[in-house]
Amino acid sequence: MMNDTNRSTRKAADSDELALLARVSSGDRKAFADLYRRFHPRLYGYLLRMLPNIVMVDEALDDVMLVVWKDARKFRGRSSVSTWIFGIAYHKALSSMRAERRYQGPLDRVTDEASLPVSVAPDDNLLSTALSRLSFDHRQVVELTYFGGYSYREIAEIANCPVNTVKTRMFHAKRRLRVLLPKLATPSTEKKHDLP
Amino acid sequence: MTSPEQLTHESALGLLPWLVNGSLSGNEASATRKHALNCVICRRELESLELFQEQFSLASETVNTPAPDMRNINRRIDELIAQRNSWRDTFVRMKEFARSPWRLAFVAQSVALLVLAGMLFVPNPPEAEFTTLSNPTAAAPADFVRVVFSPDLDERALFELLNEYGLTVISGPTERGVYTLSSDATLGALDHEQLVESLQSRTEILFAQPIASDR
Numbered sequence: 001m002m003n004d005t006n007r008s009t010r011k012a013a014d015s016d017e018l019a020l021l022a023r024v025s026s027g028d029r030k031a032f033a034d035l036y037r038r039f040h041p042r043l044y045g046y047l048l049r050m051l052p053n054i055v056m057v058d059e060a061l062d063d064v065m066l067v068v069w070k071d072a073r074k075f076r077g078r079s080s081v082s083t084w085i086f087g088i089a090y091h092k093a094l095s096s097m098r099a100e101r102r103y104q105g106p107l108d109r110v111t112d113e114a115s116l117p118v119s120v121a122p123d124d125n126l127l128s129t130a131l132s133r134l135s136f137d138h139r140q141v142v143e144l145t146y147f148g149g150y151s152y153r154e155i156a157e158i159a160n161c162p163v164n165t166v167k168t169r170m171f172h173a174k175r176r177l178r179v180l181l182p183k184l185a186t187p188s189t190e191k192k193h194d195l196p
Numbered sequence: 197m198t199s200p201e202q203l204t205h206e207s208a209l210g211l212l213p214w215l216v217n218g219s220l221s222g223n224e225a226s227a228t229r230k231h232a233l234n235c236v237i238c239r240r241e242l243e244s245l246e247l248f249q250e251q252f253s254l255a256s257e258t259v260n261t262p263a264p265d266m267r268n269i270n271r272r273i274d275e276l277i278a279q280r281n282s283w284r285d286t287f288v289r290m291k292e293f294a295r296s297p298w299r300l301a302f303v304a305q306s307v308a309l310l311v312l313a314g315m316l317f318v319p320n321p322p323e324a325e326f327t328t329l330s331n332p333t334a335a336a337p338a339d340f341v342r343v344v345f346s347p348d349l350d351e352r353a354l355f356e357l358l359n360e361y362g363l364t365v366i367s368g369p370t371e372r373g374v375y376t377l378s379s380d381a382t383l384g385a386l387d388h389e390q391l392v393e394s395l396q397s398r399t400e401i402l403f404a405q406p407i408a409s410d411r
Contacts (some may be wrong), residue, residue: 146252151219
């Protein structure tokens with residue numbers, strides 16, 4: 001869980017990113033390179049789990065960062081820089097999927113084999129395989145929550161949808177993951193939960 | 197802001213994934229945690245979600261992220277800047293050119309000439325058809341005559357005179373006192389001429405003339 005130290009670290013990171021973006025908006029290539037390096041691992045991991053092939057991941061990542069370069073001036077600070085950039089990444093991934101005619105729609109539909117994200121290799125873990133079976137929208141809510149650590153409000157901003165839609169998507173995603181991952185759905189009774 | 201008292205079971209259940217990832221606000225987190233303490237379903241769900249979170253953390257560590265390669269993005273940004281600069285150069289050149297009034301006048305004249313030349317090739321619009329709203333008989337005025345009566349003639353005397361000749365007022369008087377009268381349609385051309393001559397001979401009539409006919 002995110003403790004106070006994590007929160008303050010994230011706040012500091014947000015203000016660093018804001019300062020970098022301000023420099024990018026005035027055409028500073030070095031600041032852009034710093035921002036690129038900072039977001040590359042997070043964006044790469046996100047897109048890798050959302051898109052079906054490496055070529056699409058690389059293209060989408062560069063597309064996202066090009067939009068950041070072009071539209072840095074348009075950033076009004078209504079959200080964190082990270083939420084803004086992931087919002088761009090979400091829409092890029094969605095349009096890439098639509099262009100490939102592989103978008104499965106927002107409902108709890110099973111993806112076909114051709115649209116499995118890149119992260120799913122035959123020797124990959126069970127969790128990634130289960131994730132790949134979720135629809136695009138359900139997968140991205142799980143991805144942004146558990147891999148990205150975003151709040152449901154931030155996810156709503158990223159996906160440009162109401163917060164209740166985020167919660168509903170999470171509900172359906174969990175239900176499906178429980179079917180796909182029965183082991184995780186029934187935690188060991190020996191495990192003691194450390195509730196305060 | 198959510199108080200522990202306000203949080204229903206459904207709300208708490210819905211917030212559990214974000215309690216696990218630690219992104220809930222202080223109030224929401226404490227209210228959800230408080231509910232989970234007293235709710236068996238939420239407590240089990242919380243344990244299950246924490247297992248998920250552990251697995252996700254492990255999975256994210258196994259992703260091999262390549263080193264950032266900025267060659268492609270740098271090339272695209274260079275192209276973007278070059279394109280922007282070329283537009284800017286064109287604009288600056290146009291601005292420089294427009295500084296001289298003679299050049300500006302020359303351009304304006306050339307544009308005007310081009311527009312005029314272009315108009316030569318514009319096809320003429322088809323001829324419009326017009327229709328009149330007046331009485332269709334007015335288009336055949338063979339039996340019509342224009343008359344100006346003496347101003348001394350009163351209305352009664354005027355109608356008596358009209359009855360005497362079998363004339364009907366079609367229109368008038370105009371501002372100049374001209375009446376357009378229609379004679380009996382059965383009169384022949386000769387009779388019509390005689391009628392006009394007769395009208396011209398009357399002292400109460402200052403002017404009488406048949407309306408030119410194309411028949």
